[in-house]
Amino acid sequence: MSEASLSSGADGRGRGLPALALVPKTDEKQSMKDFKSDQEVRWCPGCGDYAILAAVQGFLPELGLRKENIVFVSGIGCSSRFPYYMNTYGMHSIHGRAPAIATGLASSRQDLSVWVVTGDGDALSIGGNHLIHALRRNVNLKILLFNNRIYGLTKGQYSPTSETGKITKSTPLGSLDHPFNPVSIAIGAEATFVARTIDSDRKHLTSVLREAAAHPGTALVEIYQNCNIFNDGAFDQLKDPDTRDDVTIRLEHGQPVKFGTDLRYGVVRNASGQLDVAEVAEVGEDALLVHDAHAENPELAFALSRLGDLTSNYHTPIGVFRNVERPVYDTLMADQLAADTAARGAGDLAALISGNDTWTIS
Amino acid sequence: MSEASLSSGADGRGRGLPALALVPKTDEKQSMKDFKSDQEVRWCPGCGDYAILAAVQGFLPELGLRKENIVFVSGIGCSSRFPYYMNTYGMHSIHGRAPAIATGLASSRQDLSVWVVTGDGDALSIGGNHLIHALRRNVNLKILLFNNRIYGLTKGQYSPTSETGKITKSTPLGSLDHPFNPVSIAIGAEATFVARTIDSDRKHLTSVLREAAAHPGTALVEIYQNCNIFNDGAFDQLKDPDTRDDVTIRLEHGQPVKFGTDLRYGVVRNASGQLDVAEVAEVGEDALLVHDAHAENPELAFALSRLGDLTSNYHTPIGVFRNVERPVYDTLMADQLAADTAARGAGDLAALISGNDTWTIS
Amino acid sequence: MTKQVKQIDRVVIRFAGDSGDGMQLTGDRFTSETASFGNDLSTLPNFPAEIRAPAGTLPGVSSFQLHFADHDILTPGDAPTVLVAMNPAALKANIRDLPRGAEIIVNTDEFSKRAMAKVGYATNPLEDGSLDAYNIHAVPLTTLTVESLAAFDISKKDAERAKNMFALGLLSWLYHRPTESTIAFLQKKFAKLPVIAEANVAAFKAGWNFGETTEGFAVSYEVAPAKLPAGTYRNITGNLALAYGLVAAGQRAELPVYLGSYPITPASDILHELAKHKNFDVRTFQAEDEIAGIGAALGAAFGGALGITTTSGPGVALKSEAIGLAVSLELPLLIVDVQRGGPSTGLPTKTEQSDLLQAMFGRNGEAPVPIVAPRTAGDCFDAAIEAARIALKYRTPVFLLSDGYLANGSEPWRIPNVDDLPDLRVEFATEPNHENEDGTKVFWPYKRDPETLARPWAVPGTPGLEHRIGGIEKADGIGTINYEPANHDFMVRVRQAKVDGIAKDIAELEVDDPTGDAKVLVVGWGSTYGPIAAGVRRVRAQGGKVAQAHLRHLNPFPANTAEVLKKYDKVIVPEMNLGQLALLLRAKYLVDAIAYNQVRGLPFKAEELAHVIQEVIESV
């Protein structure tokens, strides 16, 4: 199995950094502070957004891109204040529309590295349609979805990722809606890159950002983020040293899926072909599923996305679920222009507007 | 495997017709013509919509519901003209919003059987967000998605289900977008019932409608529909007597997945755990996958949705992919009202507006 | 020692501190103590868009202003006579609003070098004499609070947190406020944490005693209860009154209420409130976006519910297309717009009146929609009922235009007698309403009531009345799709005529012109009522003659509007926008209305309006 799966990505098409091939590099040595804007950060003390901001600012120097060629586009929400704090170009747009705006920017400017910062409400409530269309088109965008399972900026209503029965200002008797699993819906929407990580795990967060940045096309990164004011502790089981190892499944491409204290658990396919958690001791190493993020067919990635329990956070896989190559929208668009120009030559305005059915009056 | 899967639905929760339990029945014998409105049908001659209309009008009498308790809500598009031709209550709303409007109607009137008629553009372009949210909420709606892989009413632009590279009025050099697979995205959006059928197969279409009507909650039925003016023959391989049997995979719950002339092909899990098509002769009956539409875990249904090739239509599964029970939004909402009223008694307006912090001036 | 007690007629207090200092809560508590004491009052909360903007910074300052008096008042007061500043930022951000001689109570504990530097105080304003014009009470609030809670087994942090209650206690002593309600409130709020509850109560009492004992406060003040019209009163904010009005409308119409909404500041609280009243047959649906919110409400209206959607300006923009559909379907629907600063995201937590023209014209095609606007917090209740009345009777979407100032501000409200509320019951169609030539009886969904021009409301489930409606133009009467030129022209005009006709059915525009011979008229709408009336009072107090008229219906205008306007030489229209009502009045009545505008995210000041009016009077 592992070979089959590895091979599917082994040709390395779209690996490496072609995602940023056209973005000018800098020769100067960059550091975290180069990416800090002079704006005072206005999140609540203790908000998980701080950690994500630090991680992103800490990671970007790695890419060695000219910072004037980096753009952060966001919607509306606490998380969407992000661009103000980055010393790059940025747009704090309107609620839910960042993927659409970023699509226009990315598909007209291949020399830019375009990042979208959004929240669970921004991306999955009002912005759901733009998100799924960006994913299927595979525009060259890196979408960071800060999922705190709540509407923060509007002071705590439940969101499309809140667990059913959630008591909030707008649902005093509990919410009725069944939540989205952002990873599942992204895969269902033909995404080429889907990952999940956690605000507090700087190392993991950074490694996921690295892979996302390297991905040519749309990369969706769901980041579990704590809103200590309106949904504090939503992800505690994944953070608490006592529980975290036994509830978090760390996915690594090409590796058997093992987790838990001294890796005593693993993921296997059960009799009915569904994925299940088992004790490695019982099933044996060979029975373990080997993760293949590069498989063209998304069924495995989807199956993995169903392992976690969104309420208890038990058996939550983190890492890169899917990372496959597919032609990038911006490239296709640019190629079409180039091909047409090559075929017909640069447009001649006078000829165009005259057409071929004219008459002259003197 | 087959047992495991059968059992998961065997308890029969949500089977039968509880979906319509609260909708008043009629004693009169109904016939197809009872559901025909006096409005002249204005689709192009030869349009697949005619067959679907006939199938629906032919099926409804089976339900034996009072026709005044049936409502058809649609958006905008050729397909969305549907309600005008039904002698029931109906609303031809605005582009993409039918699921939202129907949600308000269904969640406030449990005594109605509410149907949504929509197109691939209406449901998946402008209406994508409302569709996925209706699915996750599991509102008691039956959504008929007429998929002709084109924008008909606006005279033939490509749609989110058009194959990549499609030449249309708006894409003279071919479209760039990777299409949605409506079944995949519905499953990714937590749908409880997802099916696919074909305009020209009256029998199959009717059987799917029957199961959808029986499903408590949102049922999405994708209907392949021929637009003979702007996308003629989009589904020919599934209709042409010479090819249809070998390209169409008919799914039946609890049955091994076999198809092709004298059922010589079947679906199996390959070494890497992915679904594949194989010759029954080679793999043997027992190796065949047994379809389990009732499995709580959607991974199988999702995997099946990936079998078909959306361009060649090869190995297109039709039938019910997923049919599981989950609390219905309208019921939950009604129950919350009932519970609150039971707990606190019917609201007392005078008491409410007075509150408990008053003073009197005389 | 017994202290001197002064009688005064009115006070304007502003509590100011960090977003985290609980100033809104403190203000609320002081307000309800004041309300239950029987003063007339008006409040103005003011906070940043961020949930907890960084501590000690100017953008992070949150404030709550309260005006209370022994007579009826109309505004939260132009300038605070007392400022409670919990830190240097709060002082700096508010000082310029204070008249000389104002009292300032500052928490000296927070005046560290760093804290002062952070907001640009080079030297300590409490010492450098820059505040000599004011009457400073330097109080180490934090220290005192912590000391007073030494006995409690709580963290220092929790102890410090209680400093707002210490301040509240001090102010309560200073103005002789009753304390029971606050103590009860604290016990209820922290019921789960009895220690914290007791600690807060203790801090509150400590603050009171501090006032009682310290020399710092030589005088305390009494503001006698106000003589308001007889009745039972409560304090109420605009959003709460509006929510109650919607519940009441459902009850009086004997219809289920269906709210389809998407949260947005400053409208969210209406959703929150309605969600609490399921036992009034009220359904609340938090939709995926604004379009789904109004869509669901419209769907419910088709099903026979009182459909409502609540939002603010940006949400209205998104709902535009669906509102057009509602106009075409001619179904009852309430669109509540709690206006905020624009354009775009603008100033989400500030007030503005700049959605009037959007409400009038923000749709494709000729799509007239009636508009109703409340004038005070309490009036939101009646305005909601009036808007529902029009929607139900005329089968039309109706705009209810509130704003951020009304939404969050509060005032005493005379609780109406439920049985006196208007009867909003409607009749659903149950029978065919038309006879074909061949004598068969059929139902025509667009056959109108000759009086109101409203079409019949036939809800699904009614046998024999099956029909289809939609957004494409339909034939007059029978309601089938119709592309005929003459029919479209007729339908466009009849939809307009229906809305125009409502003028016959609404109260005339009242003019307040005591002497009857004023030459200048001030016309306003919505939340500017208070400031305008206060300004008018001042002018009259100084012997000036001015008339005031305030529009509750913006579309259509009351039947006598032309008449009223023509009576005066000059018409002033003050608005918190660039002149939107003025534009409508000028266009319709060709009156040379003088637009006086401010777009500051804050209500007008009475003084300022008085000044403007005075100038115009003199110009006549």
Added chain:
Amino acid sequence: MTKQVKQIDRVVIRFAGDSGDGMQLTGDRFTSETASFGNDLSTLPNFPAEIRAPAGTLPGVSSFQLHFADHDILTPGDAPTVLVAMNPAALKANIRDLPRGAEIIVNTDEFSKRAMAKVGYATNPLEDGSLDAYNIHAVPLTTLTVESLAAFDISKKDAERAKNMFALGLLSWLYHRPTESTIAFLQKKFAKLPVIAEANVAAFKAGWNFGETTEGFAVSYEVAPAKLPAGTYRNITGNLALAYGLVAAGQRAELPVYLGSYPITPASDILHELAKHKNFDVRTFQAEDEIAGIGAALGAAFGGALGITTTSGPGVALKSEAIGLAVSLELPLLIVDVQRGGPSTGLPTKTEQSDLLQAMFGRNGEAPVPIVAPRTAGDCFDAAIEAARIALKYRTPVFLLSDGYLANGSEPWRIPNVDDLPDLRVEFATEPNHENEDGTKVFWPYKRDPETLARPWAVPGTPGLEHRIGGIEKADGIGTINYEPANHDFMVRVRQAKVDGIAKDIAELEVDDPTGDAKVLVVGWGSTYGPIAAGVRRVRAQGGKVAQAHLRHLNPFPANTAEVLKKYDKVIVPEMNLGQLALLLRAKYLVDAIAYNQVRGLPFKAEELAHVIQEVIESV
């Protein structure tokens, strides 16, 4: 036999048949024959919203009207002097528009009992004398076509399909039209099916010969070429001219063009056209909805492209919120609204002018947007360039308001010299534009050009100018988030001032008042130019004195507008809405404008306007 040839100065022909009969194509061909012959012309296509409404029914009738003359004309003609009716439905649907004495060519083959019954003809109108007032040519078009194609190896169905070409041939003979272009066209169109191509050509020629030989047509007519201003001409529709204008704007600005659009009638063809011109550095993005369409265009504008979004009324409604964002971001953006009948879905394929107020006010908050409107099909080209000029120079979204009549109607267009087109080049910011106290140079995204009040356009990729913009109110100059009351008031006013200031930069309002002493002025905007001018001509022809002025800029109005209006005793404002421009003029200039309105989904008739004008003249 040689036939008589009559010289006439103008003809109005209407082709009418089933949606499936190819009437639009027939009309197009006759139009281009006529254009290349050098007549002046004007066309009016008219078709149902359905793709192929059922054959033989009234709603299924599709028609194409063409007015051509030996002099310059302004409208497609009030009433057809010739009707070609391919079936009973076409006859019934159009007969009432014909003046007595008009010529009617009918396809008798389609007059079966069933077909006639279907549209309510109890007896055959061709025989029952009901058409005596007209000059009927009863021709079995289908039979004749099929016979003429007997030699071809094609199906009967294909043969019958060619009947529209037979009719075209007949009409071409009747009016001496050149035939080469049509023959060439058919060969190209059916290149892949040579037999079909030949068959159609044969049918076309057969039609011509039929006219030549049959007694049925004793006379043929000659309409001499029109003496239009010297130049090279082509025939063009409004949508095509508008699309070309957008391409030209990109070329003259030397900027890439980015169109973000979602298909909608009647705007879709602009998307279709632009999609063909990728070699002009034009990107077209078919978005998932209207909001994504404008969003992508705005994103591209941020990146330095000429961002454009095209739509119709319902789409504008959906874009409202994003337009507000563009106002706040102050980026160049073109919003093209090809207006159609409203409200809601309304009449998708019919024309209307009812989005003017939506364009003016359809957003939350004070969000002014300049508005430009073309007056004729050809003028769509210049109007698009002018709209782009304003957007680019003032860094603002701009509305371009076309409509369904301009979009699909066509006229001869004098092809401009590309080098004479305005230079639209702009300068991107490349350097810091502000110096801090400490002497450091920084970039302030909202530091404005004192002249235009436009802010700098600094595109990503420019080193040192990294900055953040957004929809929240920002501080003047530096552009950081700012909630200060005074700053907001200032920013709201400066955005308004920027748009108002454009008045200095646009052409003055021209008045056509030949005698200089007219007392009545007719003011219009957009596509009513033709009918109004034609109406004015008629009045003058009868000795009446009337002035005409037509607004190209609706926001801001030209600087001299007040002056112009004041000059006349009466001002008439004809509009295809309920008086939207009239409202704006009344509000701004307090002029008692008389609104004359029609909302029929069709352009005004010149005769009708002449009548209205005459009445007003007499009333003075």
